[in-house]
Amino acid sequence: MKSQRIHVGGEWYVAASAARADETPHVLKHDESFMLTDRYGDIDGTGLGEQGLYHEDMRYLSEMRLAIEGVRPMFLGSGVKDDNSVLITEFMNPDLERHAVPQGTLHIFRAKLLWQGCCHEHIRIVNHGDETARLRLSLAFDADFADLFEVRGTPRQRRGRLLPVQVRDDEVLYGYDGLDGVGRRTRLRFQPRPDALAEREAAFDLQVAPREACHLYCSVDCERADSPPPPQPRPHYDQAYRENESARRFQRAECCVATTSNPQVNLWLRRSDSDVAMLSTDLPTGRYPYAGVPWYSTTFGRDGILTARELLWIDPAPARGVLAFLAQTQARQADPGRDAEPGKILHEARKCEMAATHEVPFERYYGSVDSTPLFVGLAGAYWQRTGELEFIRVIWPHVRAALDWIDASADADGFVRYARRSSDGLVQQGWKDSHDSVFHADGRMAEPPIALCEVQGYVYEARLLAAELAQALGETGLAQRLAAQAQALKRAFQERFWSEALGLYAIAIDASGQRCEVATSNAGHALWSGIAAPEHAARMAERLLQPDFYSGWGIRTVAHGQARYNPMSYHNGSIWPHDNALIAAGLARYGHTLAAMRIFSGLFDTTVHFAQHRLPELFCGFPRRASEGPTLYPVACSPQAWAAAGVYALLQACLGLEVDAQQRAITMQSPRLPEFIETMDIRQLGVGEHCVDLRLHRYGQHVGIDVLRKQGDVAVRVRM
Template identity: 50%
Template sequence: MAVDDVVLINDQWYVLATSSRADESTRVLKHKDTFAVFDRYGDIQRLGMGEQGIYHQGTRFLSYFELSINHRRPLLLHSTVKEDNTLLTADITTPDIYQEGQLVTRKGIAHIFRSKLLWDGVHYEHIRLFNYGDKALNLHLEVRFEADYADIFEVRGAKRRKRGQVLPVQHQGRELVFSYRGLDNKTRRTRILLSQPPDNQNEGQIYFAIELLPQEKKQFYFTIACEIETSKPAILTYQQALANSNQAVITARKGIGQVRTSNEQFNGWLNRSAADLQMLATQTEHGDYPYAGVPWFSTPFGRDGIITALQYLWLNPQLARGVLGFLATTQATEENAAQDAEPGKILHETRQGEMAALHEVPFWRYYGSVDATPLFIVLAGAYYHRTADRIFLETIWPNIKAALHWINHYGDCDGDGFVEYARHSADGLIHQGWKDSDDPIFHHGGKPAEGPLALCEVQGYVYEAKKIAAKLAALFGETSCAAELEHQATLLKEKFNQAFWCEEIATFALALDGHKRPCRIISSNAGHALFSGIAHPEHARCVAETLLSEASFSGWGIRTLATTQSRFNPMSYHNGSIWPHDNALVAMGLARYGFKDQVQQILGGLFDASIMMDLHRLPELFCGFDRLPGQGPTLYPVACSPQAWASGTVFYLLQACLGLTFSEEKPQVRFHHPRLPEYLQRLEITNLRFGNAVIDLTLRRHLHDVGVNVLRKEGDIEVAVIV
């Protein structure tokens, strides 16, 4: 690794995002409930956190997969994932080849092309060899497979007292099968089909003796199917699977609005983000649901799904409908301390896999998040404003009322008007806001705050939820309910600004502890109070200045915790790192109060960060070190990438800059004081749909404003620009 690839901080080395080594574990494919993490060669190695592998329904079905030539690893030329995330390709070449200590073939004579894709629980691989030399090559192609059937929680580090039985590997002609009988009495199999019989095979290793004449091409295909009990996926040819995958991308894009700008680097960020959202969106009986992230969170999360749907709502409202439908169906209906469940509470996460089925972890269905429930109502209201889909809202109105009941009765456990959390499950999450690590809530000086804890941002979400629910109640003719909710929201806003405002740090307290003492900490959470509109305008201006100060804004983005705070650590998960989605929510809050210059500052920092990231993909989070000339941001070593709400960030930031909203009454698309940064001279929005109407727009940046022109309009829709 080159010296410029790393930085030394507190006696530990961290990899820069600009390093060629930073992407070794970030070659990711996903389709439905199957995902794969490869190294850049397309292999599966035991490196880093050991997270590489092919996973299906919460279990790793292949834990080792390595291709070698004449007992040596090939040389990597290039690898990438196609822009639409359907295909991983790697160009590699033969190394120096020796026989009895003598060099017989110099490196770079044969080209080896690998391409890989996932489709319906099956991994398909194409290997093509071509001899560019002037004499025949005798090559020994060896492929090694292993399957450990580790549950995703084992891969993350959980230790199990007992595991199921790994069965002997079965070899038969062009097929080898790995098997595991789990403690849940399910047999999981990894069935590997080869396009031609190997010349030799033994215990998961296969060998091909290849004579490759000058200018000759030879091809191999591997098919790896994930089976559980009698559930066997359909096996297609590589060409059929690739055609299906390409068609699925085309079909999915038809109903989604598209954005393109005059800046090709910005387009790279937009395109990768849209492709990641499409890849992470997984079909359920209620519609698509964005799985939170690969590898650790490839499953439905309530909070993550809601925020991702909000970010992408203006371009793809059907994703929000899928999220709302799924969460309404999985809403808790009874008290269950082991799951942190209470009637009306919205799901935190749900898991498949052996450990979840056996309740070795509480996450089969787990409800330990304090914010998903009010955010569910926020998304419902935003979806209605975006679509005017009253019929669907009526179907989930009982779920919205159940969520309101949870907020007022279970959420406000001490009756003081604020929503608090305290876990009930012995194995559940200690902290249940979006900062859900072990140590994010504390007092000045670093002392942990004792619960139950009332988080700053959660009160804002509750305020917004009640305002929205009041409008929906009026829509459905429940006028007394609407009036009561408006009254509750007004009281909450006044009480919040009195109890949470900390004049000495010019921002809102991070939280109130169990004794109602404010945690006087400068954190990004305060920006969410602007997002919800609960902050008084004079307080909002102070928060904006505080969050864009040098202590909070690194140059790449707003830190979760200011550098002046006692627990600040730029390498921590929640106490000094930078989370793209967090910045997007803060930016939307800044736009709500008219601070468009600050919105553009955040957009510019994260855009610059995306340029430095592999594949233009913003990860879940990255380290909060100061931006330095000539250096990219520093990666957080185990961040998910892709991560749904990180992928949604660019779309929410653009919406904040443009002040783009919808009115269901007109119907109308509105731009409130639109602004574009100087590196985006032109922006095109196409296929923007509202009901049966569709519109294409072009926006051009001027010195003090943005011009909006209609390129195409079909159906009943208006465009309004408010300056």
């Protein structure tokens, strides 16, 4: 049964008509390709029907099932390697009556990896019996060339043309000529040559001697007629494996690494590292963290920026890649159909057929109000972290254009507002972009143009950091104007958004000027950006951790008891790890580190209950109950980049850690470690060309810091 993608009130979202099967799908990704399989390593269309091999948001393989003598082998175990490089599944044979092979005689090992637009598979059969084993092993396959949005349930009035399947000696070729004028091909190759090969099945008649092994290989290439053909000959599985491993080692070689005394925390850290690495795609402009698998395996502006901010202290490379790509794709002219305006930063970009034919508006779509100020903020934060002023000079025209868009979008009070201009784009254009996410205390929807609470904070920070950039580039007048604008916005924000009744900033102000007096997590982002008044921050630190907000696992997006609260909703009562990480960072910014550590502790406990210690995009907001884990959200992306990177924002919050490239200094402001971490090592923490290794020890409420190694001139400072 497939999910349905519903278009309600101008909002696109995924609605499940069935929960996933009783298992979480296995996920592999490399660059523009990703794959979802069941626990057998098969693609069989159960659950939500999202399984498949995808490339650039098109499904190139919709079925791949392994059988022995026509039946599934007996499952032993499966898992993706810790570094996300290879999926391994293991089986044994059932009783095979045709050739009298007893159950458990054969061990079947199956490995899959993705590399350069191709899925490589290795199948190894080992005979542990005393007699030669005879059997037929078959692979059933198909390619439907479904668009990702089609898989998600968006109906199509017509499709392109499926071509006749071509069968050759050791190869099957599927073809599809899309409505976008692009020809797509799925090419399956087998080694050795199958004993029987048809349009949808390859069969091998095997004889495996006692204590011997038999090896089979299959590759599935995803090809586009408008792209350069893959290099020939295609690499064998072993070569692809070696190249894959080499690329991963190179990526990790110079990275800063954090480890702790707690093995469970280390599993979380390594899972996050592996997920961010897997989701990151090397674009011509640099490395970009794609948002998540399966639904968001592409460039998202907001997601990429916030992931880069979470990672910035430990690895600034993603930030540079994000800034370069978003500068390159910045809107240059008005296009209401894409919600594009000069200077605006991308919401998302898609390469699939339905985007190219404008059946969905997301080929290059600009319907987010916050990506633009967040882009400016990331540029400023990147310069503080790295001191790379020459790179800032390159993107400075784009920062200026973004600032011009912010000015043009502000109302008389200086608040940046949004209202959809496209006929089928997003109605809500903040990070909570569900159609029903911005509302009044009585449940009425807010009328646009809407000024969101957190967006004003992003604008405030953008102007302050842009003022620093302008000063560094010698534009003193602009720097002064931006700083003055930021302070004026902060004053207006306190006056208009603060709600004494809520003890929080209201989520939004609607078109009539009325506050949306609803208790939501959006207010916590005002702490992260620094726009909150200190006296209000103290109230919020208490308020956000009260039971209606804090479930025991994390802070809900909407507090229990508010209108439209639903712990199973996407944005109105669920818990998002990245949201909590930013709130924790904001609390620590205002000196409420103990409150930040409660959030850290809740999310740490959550990781123990999720497979592979992987925090998903979101989970349900039910209260924590004794001897039970958190409740899964049925169609959450997992992995999700900003959820994976959140652990580094939490660590930074607790340590009060800042890296200042101008001063060549690493500063920790009143550092703390939670009770579940006794010691922590940070190795190869870079400041320009210099780096240090640090060891942190927890002594009650205090943290001692040892400098284990220093390369170059780096100051390590602790302020209490």
